[in-house]
Amino acid sequence: MARQVLFVQGAGEGVYDCWxxxxxxxxxxxxxxxxxxxxxxxxxxxxxxxxxxxPALTRELASLDDGAILIAHSVGGTILIHVLAKQQPKPRFGGLFVIAAPFIGEGGWPSDGIGDCKDVSEGLPPGLPIYLYHGAADDVVPTAHVHLCAKAIPHAVVRTLDRRDHQLNNDMSDVARDILSAG
Known part of the structure; x- marks a missing residue:
């Protein structure tokens, strides 16, 4: 049986279909x-x-098997981190891989609906491997955001990728390599 992967999109007009x-x-x-x-x-x-x-993410998470991999891009990553930190979903996930997520809070971006990211680490599922990716050439979310996220989630592995944009140049090979090596 194939291992499940949930990919959570980013935000913006046409992002799902075009980006x-x-x-x-x-x-x-x-x-x-x-x-x-x-x-x-x-x-x-x-x-x-x-x-x-x-609510949409809660339904998706509840439908996954133990060991499923979670991947999220941009604002989708920020929201998914908060959902995981607040809910402690039932399946035990194999890893969380977040790409170009904006940091919400001091030094990052403001938000009315998403709480400050600085306090998320304690609420995340214990033992969940977390990887944070950011393109060094990202002109949408400044690279400083990945370092702020890393301070908020100290056990996360951080990968800043040279010459990669907000979409990682549409190349997920680094993310896939980490998923495959994590088992």
Missing amino acids: DSKLVASLERELGENYTVRYPRMPNEDDPSYAAWE
């Missing part, structure tokens, strides 16, 4: 047939809110 679908296609190629990638469309992608995305 993050390319990340999913790269991920599927890199992981191969032993992995099944689920890519649900999040509500109101052009005007995302924690209030709208949290």
Whole structure:
């Protein structure tokens, strides 16, 4: 049976169809047939809110098997981290891989609906491997955000990728390599 992967999209008009679908296609190629990638469309992608995305993510998380891999891009990563920190979902996940997530709080971006990221670490599922990726050439979310996230989640592995943009140049090989090496 193929291992489940949940990919949570980023935010913005057309992101699901025109942008993050390319990340999913790269991920599927890199992981191969032993992995099944689920890519649900999040509500109101052009005007995302924690209030709208949290119930959708809660349903998705509850439907996953133990050992499933979680991957999220940009604002989707920030929201997913908060959902995991607040809920302690039932399945035990194999890892959380977050790409270009904005940090919410001091030094990062403000948000009305998402709480400050500085306190998320204590609420995350114990023992969950966490990887944070950020392109050094990201002109959407400044690279400083990955370092702020790393302070908030001290056990996370941080990968800053040279010459990669907000979409990691649509190349998920580094993420797939970490997933495959983690087992």
